[in-house]
Amino acid sequence: MARKKDTRSESRVAHGRKRSRAGGVRFAITVVATALAVALVSGTGVAAVAVWDVATSAKKTVTLATEPDEIPQIGAIEGGVNILLVGSDSREGQDPIFGDDSEAVLNDVNMIVHIAADHKSATVVSIPRDMVVPLADCPDGGGGWQGPINAALSDGGLACVVLTVEELTGLSIPYAAVVQFGGVIGLADALGGVDVCVAEDINDDYTSTYLTAGNHTLSGMAALQFLRTRHGVGDGSDLSRISNQQVFLSALVRKLKDEGTLTNPVTLYNLAKAAVSNLTLSDSLNNVDTMVSIAMALRGIPLDRVVFVQYPSSTGGTGVYLGKVQPKVAAAEELFAALLADQPIALSGETGAGSIKSGQVATDPVPTSAPRPTGTGTATPTPPPAEVLPPPVVLSGQVLGQNAGEVTCSKGNN
Numbered sequence: 001m002a003r004k005k006d007t008r009s010e011s012r013v014a015h016g017r018k019r020s021r022a023g024g025v026r027f028a029i030t031v032v033a034t035a036l037a038v039a040l041v042s043g044t045g046v047a048a049v050a051v052w053d054v055a056t057s058a059k060k061t062v063t064l065a066t067e068p069d070e071i072p073q074i075g076a077i078e079g080g081v082n083i084l085l086v087g088s089d090s091r092e093g094q095d096p097i098f099g100d101d102s103e104a105v106l107n108d109v110n111m112i113v114h115i116a117a118d119h120k121s122a123t124v125v126s127i128p129r130d131m132v133v134p135l136a137d138c139p140d141g142g143g144g145w146q147g148p149i150n151a152a153l154s155d156g157g158l159a160c161v162v163l164t165v166e167e168l169t170g171l172s173i174p175y176a177a178v179v180q181f182g183g184v185i186g187l188a189d190a191l192g193g194v195d196v197c198v199a200e201d202i203n204d205d206y207t208s209t210y211l212t213a214g215n216h217t218l219s220g221m222a223a224l225q226f227l228r229t230r231h232g233v234g235d236g237s238d239l240s241r242i243s244n245q246q247v248f249l250s251a252l253v254r255k256l257k258d259e260g261t262l263t264n265p266v267t268l269y270n271l272a273k274a275a276v277s278n279l280t281l282s283d284s285l286n287n288v289d290t291m292v293s294i295a296m297a298l299r300g301i302p303l304d305r306v307v308f309v310q311y312p313s314s315t316g317g318t319g320v321y322l323g324k325v326q327p328k329v330a331a332a333e334e335l336f337a338a339l340l341a342d343q344p345i346a347l348s349g350e351t352g353a354g355s356i357k358s359g360q361v362a363t364d365p366v367p368t369s370a371p372r373p374t375g376t377g378t379a380t381p382t383p384p385p386a387e388v389l390p391p392p393v394v395l396s397g398q399v400l401g402q403n404a405g406e407v408t409c410s411k412g413n414n
Helices: 009-018 030-043 048-055 149-169 181-190 220-228 238-258 265-276 288-298 329-340
Strands: 081-088 107-115 122-127 132-134 146-148 175-179 194-198 202-204 209-211 214-218 279-281 306-310 313-316 324-327 355-361 401-403 406-410
Touching: 081 149, 081 288, 107 149, 107 288, 122 149, 122 238, 122 329, 132 149, 132 324, 146 149, 149 175, 149 329, 181 220, 181 265, 194 238, 209 220, 214 220, 220 238, 238 306, 238 313, 238 355, 238 401, 238 406, 401 406
Parallel strands: 081 175, 122 306, 194 406
Antiparallel strands: 081 107, 107 122, 132 146, 175 279, 194 214, 202 209, 306 401, 313 324, 355 406
């Protein structure tokens, strides 16, 4: 579409740079874990009051430019689903430990969660915060210029971020949420920590993240700081931070599936409560039936079909955009053509500058309901026959990331 002349770019770029030191993820993926938690809590008899308590913990909602016509009934939602998860650096309503900058409202994390129409695969696309894009003309004003995507939230609110991402990717996004600091800490604590692998020492004075090479169980503030660190991993860029975040996210998905988390109603309730109380939801997502339906679509996806990718891009730019992230158009078109066609994807490239592959591959756990052989001694669960899944589209090496079945390690800056 035609864009208005960029008469405000320089001032907006400066604004986008203003809060760059805060940076970091606010663990946007918590809403997916929340949806899973709500679905399973409602199915285990913890009681409707628990689900209601979780739902009413959410903050005020935001109306998107295009809201779904109908609320889905309980059961897996029909067709594909796209959710935009935005991580804000706002301190509003947060613990004073996070600082007192109440004016910070940048969307420093932007994750698209795409669930395929057959509910056999899911892709999470991270858009770098400094990537220069055309900002959409927004419903409440703002937008209509070109600059770093992380200025969209302050310029026109969540609806503006959604419209901008829709125009950038071609995807229709009916569901969205904004996540803040507290959601990260609450979720990590509810899980009892997340196990991450560190290949090289991480030393980051900016976020007070200091981890030696080896395995670490991160919870609370340590988990938040690990996700925020940029200077401590890879080349110190936001692109390195994204791949480091994917080390944590893939480990979290494995933990949800491996350790009985999804069958523990108390843990599930705590997960849902911690995440939702730190979310601002779109009107479309602020409904228990909707969250349960999305969760039902996610539950059976194999680890290797949950793929985390970076929006294809590189650091560069000239003039006012010097040092900003620029999209790799051809590789991005390849990625989103597959998602628009609801095709599962596989990656042929590297994980990204902030992580490396460990050589280990995780497998999906055997369901507890699997049949057991008769006879004496300790019975071993017999796995059900493997489902035949459609072959994935193998993307070019320009698309970086990993799937949840790949065990990766953070690459420190030493």
